[in-house]
Amino acid sequence: MTHFDIVPVDPGDQRQVRSRLAVMAAVDAHDHTGTRPLNPARELSRILVGRADVRDERWVAVCDDRVLGFLDVNLPLLDNTHAAYFDLGVHPDERRRGVGSALLRHLEERAAEEGRTACSTWVLEPGDGATGISAVGGAFAVAKGYKRSLSCAIRAVDLDTVDEEALDRLWDEAAAKAEGFEFVPFEGLAPERIIDGMAYLHGRMYTDMPLGEWDLQEAAIDRERLRDWSDMRRLRGELHLQVAAVHQESGEVAGFTEIVIEGGEETHCSQGDTIVDPRFRGHRLGTLLKIANQRLVRAWRPRMRYVWTGNAVSNDHMIAINEAVGYRYVCEEAVFQKQR
Known part of the structure; x- marks a missing residue:
């Protein structure tokens, strides 16, 4: 178990923002080879500009000012107010140390505090012959009690x-x-x-x-x-x-x-x-x-x-x-x- 804290993303903390981006890029390169690559400009703009009908929360697991993993939470405000949507990732070098489990637990605690009864996430999976896609995300979700609810294909x-x-x-x-x-x-x-x-x-x-x-x-x-x-x-x-x-x-x-x-x-x-x-x-x-x-x-x-x-x-x-x-x-x- 690595010691770390889960804190909100601070847009003014350049070291934290860049460290978060580096983790997202590492996750993308390790787990999603052959798919659409990460666009850093998109991630930066999303921190600053959101929708009026959704409250966004962005959290990071940090150790000595270094980001180990990230958690993005979307809470609809006008419809589907029973739901919390999220995206979660941990740097490949920091896995199996409790970071992902702690971030997911934080998500579920925030959802309960907000009265949300359903937590959902989209996860890329290998499918037929997509060797560059990791199956870790889906396996992690199932192990934590999540159920595959909708199957899609990316083209x-x-x-x-x-x-x-x-x-x-x-x-x-x-x-x-x-x-x-x-x-x-x-x-x-x-x-x-x-x-x-x-x-x-x-x-x-x-x-x-x-x-x-x-x-x-x-x-x-x-x-x-x-x-x-x-x-x-x-x-x-x-x-x-x-x-x-x-x-x-x-x-x-x-x-x-x-x-x-x-x-x-x-x-x-x-x-x-x-x-x-x-x-x-x-x-x-x-x-x-x-x-x-x-x-x-x-x-x-x-x-x-x-x-x-x-x-x-x-x-x-x-x-x-x-x-x-x-x-x-x-x-x-x-x-x-x-x-x-």
Whole structure:
């Protein structure tokens, strides 16, 4: 057992901030080889700029001013207030000394103090042939009483190798079934005419996506939440590219997709939500949205190369769309949850 203290992250303590980043980079290099690399600018911006609807807590285990491990906690304030979400890591050289167990115990104590009855974390796993991914995280969670609640797969598309002629053919095939819909590309906050429809569909993401046994409950998203999220991304230096499908006759938002390019990132970006309103399914809108936004990335960032996404393994429809536009399997990811 190593002697250490668990203390809040102090943004003004440069030694602590850099030591924390070094631990995160070491964990990433040791446990997640072959996946999207750590972006230090993202981690630094998250310390300073958060969302109004979530309270973030950042803790570190320290010994003689040296960070051994980290714990990030997210406590929703407007919905899913029964839940605490967290990310935890320990430097590979400091494992099996009680650091991870102490950080997890601290998380569970904080959750109990806040009246949270469910603790959840996302953990990368090897899956089929992903030899650079460690299985330690999932095994640790299970040993501590956490249950695998949702199984997902991570995929990435290499924009340098996408067959654009094949995408053109796919677009034409899908567009033949999407007559009567307009595709609206935008960055940042949604245009006024569609902002309420965008908020409605963001709310549906909490209930429409496959959840397995993960206890994620519905959320009421409105235009003010979208404004706050947009302000947060702007302050973090993130580029938020989106395409919405609008039903021309009714003016309703039929679906949307989004990709986030983080500040300081020139190679990797992340697919966010993609959803089509059940009332408008069957028109190949998901395929068209994906192609349009994938191309929007290259229009804004010509050198951007990889887009990363994750899907529940049971979501056959979205997986088929992703693979059709160039995504390829990388590894597994799972939600581990403990309830009390």
